[in-house]
Amino acid sequence: MTVNPLVAATEAPPIAEAWSWVLGREFPADRPLIDLCQAVPGYAPAADLQAHLAEEVGRYDTARYTPITGIPPLRAALAARTAELYGGAVRPEEVLITAGCNQAFVVAVMALARAGDNVILPVPWYFNHKMTLDLLGIEARPLVCREENGLVPDPADAEALIDERTRAIVLITPNNPTGAIAPPQTIAAFHDLARRRGIRCLLDETYRDFPDWGAEPPHGLFRRPDRDDTLVQLYSFSKVFSLAGYRVGAVIAEAGLLTQMAKILDCVAICAPHVGQKAALYGLRNLGGWVAERRADIVERVDAFKRVLGDGQGGWRIASIGAYFAYMRHPYDGRPAKEVAKELADRHNILCLPGPMFGPGQDAYLRFAFANVDTALMPEIARRLTAPGR
Numbered sequence: 083m084t085v086n087p088l089v090a091a092t093e094a095p096p097i098a099e100a101w102s103w104v105l106g107r108e109f110p111a112d113r114p115l116i117d118l119c120q121a122v123p124g125y126a127p128a129a130d131l132q133a134h135l136a137e138e139v140g141r142y143d144t145a146r147y148t149p150i151t152g153i154p155p156l157r158a159a160l161a162a163r164t165a166e167l168y169g170g171a172v173r174p175e176e177v178l179i180t181a182g183c184n185q186a187f188v189v190a191v192m193a194l195a196r197a198g199d200n201v202i203l204p205v206p207w208y209f210n211h212k213m214t215l216d217l218l219g220i221e222a223r224p225l226v227c228r229e230e231n232g233l234v235p236d237p238a239d240a241e242a243l244i245d246e247r248t249r250a251i252v253l254i255t256p257n258n259p260t261g262a263i264a265p266p267q268t269i270a271a272f273h274d275l276a277r278r279r280g281i282r283c284l285l286d287e288t289y290r291d292f293p294d295w296g297a298e299p300p301h302g303l304f305r306r307p308d309r310d311d312t313l314v315q316l317y318s319f320s321k322v323f324s325l326a327g328y329r330v331g332a333v334i335a336e337a338g339l340l341t342q343m344a345k346i347l348d349c350v351a352i353c354a355p356h357v358g359q360k361a362a363l364y365g366l367r368n369l370g371g372w373v374a375e376r377r378a379d380i381v382e383r384v385d386a387f388k389r390v391l392g393d394g395q396g397g398w399r400i401a402s403i404g405a406y407f408a409y410m411r412h413p414y415d416g417r418p419a420k421e422v423a424k425e426l427a428d429r430h431n432i433l434c435l436p437g438p439m440f441g442p443g444q445d446a447y448l449r450f451a452f453a454n455v456d457t458a459l460m461p462e463i464a465r466r467l468t469a470p471g472r
């Protein structure tokens with residue numbers, strides 16, 4: 083029996099591995115499992131969205147395929163929302179609807195690179211980006227992020243990694259796993275670098291709806307007349323409308339490139355789930371207020387986490403924090419992060435992910451996905467992490 087060696091060499095899905103540490107265990111009522119492992123909204127979709135979907139599921143139309151690129155009103159609504167948030171003009175033809183942002187990354191990378199090429203990934207990276215590149219035989223070129231820069235990658239470091247086989251630089255902002263938010267000028271500098279070197283800038287903005295941007299948009303790239311041959315934005319509806327299981331995301335890029343991506347999408351999915359697309363459309367049209375409330379909750383969770391663990395309590399240090407995640411330096415110098423994470427699961431009923439799941443050189447860190455945990459639980463998290471004899 084043969085297996086594609088690229089697939090065999092790709093690491094196993096990390097969330098499943100972390101879950102296996104607690105599988106079959108029972109947790110006492112006074113010390114329940116606190117799951118800080120997966121980045122999922124800890125609340126149901128809006129009630130009116132659920133009622134809308136119940137109606138839509140009753141229509142034959144919802145059971146049918148959609149155009150490969152997505153239903154036209156959703157493409158138009160996301161184009162309009164993008165222009166509203168960032169400024170500039172975005173056309174519906176520049177929007178491709180995918181079955182989630184992971185699929186958006188897969189179709190983008192397949193359209194841009196082939197085996198033997200390379201793509202620059204800031205470290206720590208999002209494990210599914212690395213796995214996708216490994217599966218395709220595309221080299222992931224690590225761009226190390228430094229703590230003194232708030233774990234935001236430096237365009238000058240990236241420049242040195244580019245060669246004639248480099249096809250793209252990936253940026254995730256707000257970041258998974260670190261929560262770090264790249265400043266608009268850094269994002270612009272990455273875009274400039276990519277443009278100058280004739281490669282694409284892949285910007286994954288899965289978590290962009292959670293910080294409060296005030297009057298300043300996350301970046302100005304959609305206002306730039308020169309974005310066409312450089313910018314590829316990846317987006318997810320999973321978190322913003324709590325629709326992770328409905329599988330909807332998007333790529334926003336120049337229309338000609340999307341035509342190429344549509345060939346891939348046709349083969350891997352034909353189209354994103356119709357019901358999910360209807361859900362996303364409903365959300366864009368009706369849920370601005372609901373999203374603002376959820377954002378306020380998440381911003382409060384960031385503050386609450388900082389209050390209980392932001393002063394070096396128990397030797398823990400927040401390396402960076404934002405949106406959904408805190409990337410923490412653990413106090414067990416020299417001990418592998420996986421051992422520490424397993425011990426937290428075994429002894430303290432806390433599930434989190436060890437840094438090495440996000441790339442090389444990450445043994446000092448653990449990722450806590452706290453966005454799905456109520457603010458009231460934060461002191462309990464801190465108590466368990468700082469308990470004597472932990």
Ligand SMILES: Cc1ncc(COP(=O)(O)O)c(C=O)c1O
Binds near residue numbers: 181258288317320
């Ligand atoms: C950075 C990043 N991109 C993409 C995804 C996947 O999103 P989706 O559910 O839309 O596939 C995630 C999910 O955790 C993520 O953290």
